[in-house]
Amino acid sequence: MDVTTDWYLVLSAILFAIGAVGVLVRRNPLVMFMCIELMLNAVNITFVALGAELNDVGGQIAVFFVLVVAAVEVVVGLALVVAINRRRLGATADDVSVLRG
Amino acid sequence: MEASVFIVGAALILTGGIGVVAAKNPVHSALFLIETLTGVAVIFVLQDAHFLAAVQVIVYAGAIVILFLFVIMLLGVDKTVDWQLKEPIAGQQPLAAIIGASLLGLGVVITTIATDNLTGAIRRGGDRALDSGFTDVERLGRVLFSDYAMSFEITAALLTIAVIGAVVLTRSIGRDDLLDDLEPAPMEPSSAAPHGGNDSDLEPDPADGERAAGGAGGE
Numbered sequence: 001m002d003v004t005t006d007w008y009l010v011l012s013a014i015l016f017a018i019g020a021v022g023v024l025v026r027r028n029p030l031v032m033f034m035c036i037e038l039m040l041n042a043v044n045i046t047f048v049a050l051g052a053e054l055n056d057v058g059g060q061i062a063v064f065f066v067l068v069v070a071a072v073e074v075v076v077g078l079a080l081v082v083a084i085n086r087r088r089l090g091a092t093a094d095d096v097s098v099l100r101g
Numbered sequence: 102m103e104a105s106v107f108i109v110g111a112a113l114i115l116t117g118g119i120g121v122v123a124a125k126n127p128v129h130s131a132l133f134l135i136e137t138l139t140g141v142a143v144i145f146v147l148q149d150a151h152f153l154a155a156v157q158v159i160v161y162a163g164a165i166v167i168l169f170l171f172v173i174m175l176l177g178v179d180k181t182v183d184w185q186l187k188e189p190i191a192g193q194q195p196l197a198a199i200i201g202a203s204l205l206g207l208g209v210v211i212t213t214i215a216t217d218n219l220t221g222a223i224r225r226g227g228d229r230a231l232d233s234g235f236t237d238v239e240r241l242g243r244v245l246f247s248d249y250a251m252s253f254e255i256t257a258a259l260l261t262i263a264v265i266g267a268v269v270l271t272r273s274i275g276r277d278d279l280l281d282d283l284e285p286a287p288m289e290p291s292s293a294a295p296h297g298g299n300d301s302d303l304e305p306d307p308a309d310g311e312r313a314a315g316g317a318g319g320e
Binding site: 002006007008009010011012013014016017018019020021022024025026028030031033034035037038041044048049051052055056057058060061063064065067069072074078079080083085086 | 103104107111114115118119121122127130131134137138141144145147148149150152153156157160161164165168169172173175176193194196197198200201202204205207208209212213229230231232240241244245248249252256259260263264266267270271273
């Protein structure tokens with residue numbers, strides 16, 4: 001049986017949906033970040049699959065840049081989580097409500 | 102053969118993804134995330150993106166997840182089952198399920214119906230083609246340092262800014278900290294007390310000095 005591009009795209013759609021539901025349901029900021037990583041990986045699968053379909057290395061280049069930006073996002077996000085926890089604002093995303101009007 | 106490798110990779114990805122969302126303990130979520138990332142690496146190998154598969158394992162599973170685990174251990178494992186807390190928005194979880202299902206349906210419908218349109222673009226030739234005879238790393242390097250050289254340099258700047266930002270954010274600050282003045286915060290980490298807007302509390306809290314000293318000593 002041949003693995004067509006559709007297979008990868010459907011797999012990516014499922015993974016993206018799992019990640020999106022995770023971000024919406026979970027309250028722990030760390031787990032929310034992990035779910036964002038799931039969504040980024042779903043998009044990476046799409047890039048590589050379509051790059052292979054179109055015989056173009058541009059898809060892999062895009063994945064390369066997504067990896068870098070994901071690393072940057074994690075570093076800054078985790079620094080924010082640490083800073084918030086150091087000020088004892090609370091453990092879940094709902095507790096950080098200093099700016100509420 | 103190809104299909105069986107795909108099924109193994111997809112099973113790794115999907116069980117890992119569900120585990121990340123469903124695990125009660127954040128450490129377990131991180132370990133499930135490693136499973137998902139390994140599955141994605143398998144999928145990359147299947148599509149001849151060998152360099153990306155290696156980078157996926159080294160950077161994602163080796164660096165990013167370890168960073169997650171560091172922060173989890175630094176802050177203490179929070180074992181409360183967070184999706185069973187009181188919801189600030191009524192009906193958030195059913196709504197999340199609906200949104201997830203519709204995203205999934207949209208993705209599947211688009212990819213299965215519109216694939217002809219998605220892949221109707223011109224197939225590449227020359228240096229950028231995947232069958233141009235170069236090895237994987239060589240091809241990636243040629244394109245990255247010619248067509249995408251500017252983006253690559255901007256990426257370097259982005260990484261530098263992120264490192265500086267992380268240092269600034271996690272630096273321990275003394276009593277001139279604005280948030281400490283706003284929050285007469287209790288010392289217990291577990292009590293997420295409602296903040297009562299004690300803006301008039303301007304004299305320095307003795308606990309603040311202790312905390313700043315502890316923070317400075319901890320680094």
